[in-house]
Amino acid sequence: MKSRSTRTDEMKRNFLIAVLSILPLTMLADDHTSRHPANGDVTPSLTERVLQLEKNGELFNVYLHYSAHAQTSDEHGRWQSAMGAKVFKVELAGSLTDKLSYNFIHRLNKGTSAESQDNFARATDGMSLTYDFNPQFSLTAGKTYQIWGGFEYWSSPVFVFQYSDMEDHMEIYTTGVVARYKPVPSQEIGLEICNSHNGKFADTYSRLAESGISQPLESPDHPFSFILNWNGNFFSDRLQTRWAWGIQSEARHRHSRMLALGQQLCLPKFQWYVDYMAAFDGLDRLQLASNEGRSYLKSSGRAYFTDVHYQTIVTKMEYQFQPRWNLVFKGMYETANVTSDENFKNYRRSISYGGFVEYIPDTQLNLHLFLGYMGKTLDYTRRSALTDIHTNRIELGFMSKLKLY
Numbered sequence: 001m002k003s004r005s006t007r008t009d010e011m012k013r014n015f016l017i018a019v020l021s022i023l024p025l026t027m028l029a030d031d032h033t034s035r036h037p038a039n040g041d042v043t044p045s046l047t048e049r050v051l052q053l054e055k056n057g058e059l060f061n062v063y064l065h066y067s068a069h070a071q072t073s074d075e076h077g078r079w080q081s082a083m084g085a086k087v088f089k090v091e092l093a094g095s096l097t098d099k100l101s102y103n104f105i106h107r108l109n110k111g112t113s114a115e116s117q118d119n120f121a122r123a124t125d126g127m128s129l130t131y132d133f134n135p136q137f138s139l140t141a142g143k144t145y146q147i148w149g150g151f152e153y154w155s156s157p158v159f160v161f162q163y164s165d166m167e168d169h170m171e172i173y174t175t176g177v178v179a180r181y182k183p184v185p186s187q188e189i190g191l192e193i194c195n196s197h198n199g200k201f202a203d204t205y206s207r208l209a210e211s212g213i214s215q216p217l218e219s220p221d222h223p224f225s226f227i228l229n230w231n232g233n234f235f236s237d238r239l240q241t242r243w244a245w246g247i248q249s250e251a252r253h254r255h256s257r258m259l260a261l262g263q264q265l266c267l268p269k270f271q272w273y274v275d276y277m278a279a280f281d282g283l284d285r286l287q288l289a290s291n292e293g294r295s296y297l298k299s300s301g302r303a304y305f306t307d308v309h310y311q312t313i314v315t316k317m318e319y320q321f322q323p324r325w326n327l328v329f330k331g332m333y334e335t336a337n338v339t340s341d342e343n344f345k346n347y348r349r350s351i352s353y354g355g356f357v358e359y360i361p362d363t364q365l366n367l368h369l370f371l372g373y374m375g376k377t378l379d380y381t382r383r384s385a386l387t388d389i390h391t392n393r394i395e396l397g398f399m400s401k402l403k404l405y
Contacts, residue, residue, distance in 0.1 A: 062405040063091040065158040069397030115198035118175040147229040149244035149260035150275035166312040169286040190229035207303035218252040254282035275314040307340040326358040347384040
């Protein structure tokens with residue numbers, strides 16, 4: 001029988017071989033996965049497939065989330081082109097015992113300086129432990145994704161062609177505790193208590209310290225978020241729901257409340273979801289309106305809008321018209337309303353629309369090649385003094401979640 005140290009050395013050696021063997025492939029170059037950690041994934045890794053090495057157990061799994069593109073886009077009547085990476089991160093996940101599992105996700109194209117509140121690097125999306133007390137109840141502690149609803153939100157970022165504006169401005173990964181309870185296998189209820197932000201109040205709302213800004217806002221005594229989530233599955237998973245409501249502390253006597261309702265139809269070759277999200281920000285948590293109206297705010301001695309209402313509707317349809325081929329259409333309608341300021345009441349309307357075709361050369365490899373188009377129209381009211389925007393984007397690239405080991 002091999003000793004523990006020998007087995008550990010073999011595991012390290014196999015992992016090194018796997019990384020070295022796959023690097024040339026990733027430089028050249030899902031089914032649609034969710035944000036859920038990859039524990040329990042039985043897909044053969046590239047180490048097993050390429051080097052014909054047998055892997056025993058699920059103690060240590062390594063994934064590379066990688067998407068890149070070449071695009072040409074039209075803004076203000078001028079077409080410009082570029083190439084680059086969108087998502088580039090490593091995930092380590094595994095089961096330490098039959099009840100205890102871990103998950104670590106780190107971005108390789110983001111800054112590594114530590115956040116002032118949770119002391120995690122900005123590049124670290126997740127570092128958590130999960131304990132399954134029984135098949136019905138589990139606890140997760142550490143830095144992980146907030147348990148909001150909606151199917152756009154639950155999609156793995158590496159497989160999202162274009163986020164809605166609201167989702168794109170959310171602070172998704174925070175430190176806290178999540179309790180999950182399944183009264184029956186098809187229904188899950190989650191409760192999360194976490195930091196409202198990764199940084200402290202002074203860093204999150206740093207513009208309050210700028211010269212000339214005298215907006216009377218104070219840091220909260222208990223800067224936490226409370227989120228209640230329900231994930232439902234009906235009719236043999238043909239109808240699914242992802243609903244959530246939460247409240248987040250932004251400043252003293254200022255809170256953000258958010259509702260997210262997602263529902264999805266899942267048929268063998270056709271999937272369709274519709275999400276509705278609404279945020280009621282006592283202080284502009286998303287900072288979308290405050291960034292667009294920054295000059296106006298500064299002229300009135302303010303840094304951020306208060307009492308902002310955002311609404312978003314997202315719909316996405318997918319059709320697998322041939323084996324390995326997937327046709328996707330996506331549309332988004334979004335509004336912003338600053339109820340505390342006459343010049344920015346109902347000031348913004350955004351409509352995004354597009355589609356793309358995917359080719360999946362190997363279903364086990366979880367690699368998607370795509371060609372897509374996305375258009376966007378931003379309409380502003382005259383009172384806001386902002387200029388309307390219309391953009392077009394054509395993109396060719398790939399999205400992948402490669403299981404290295």
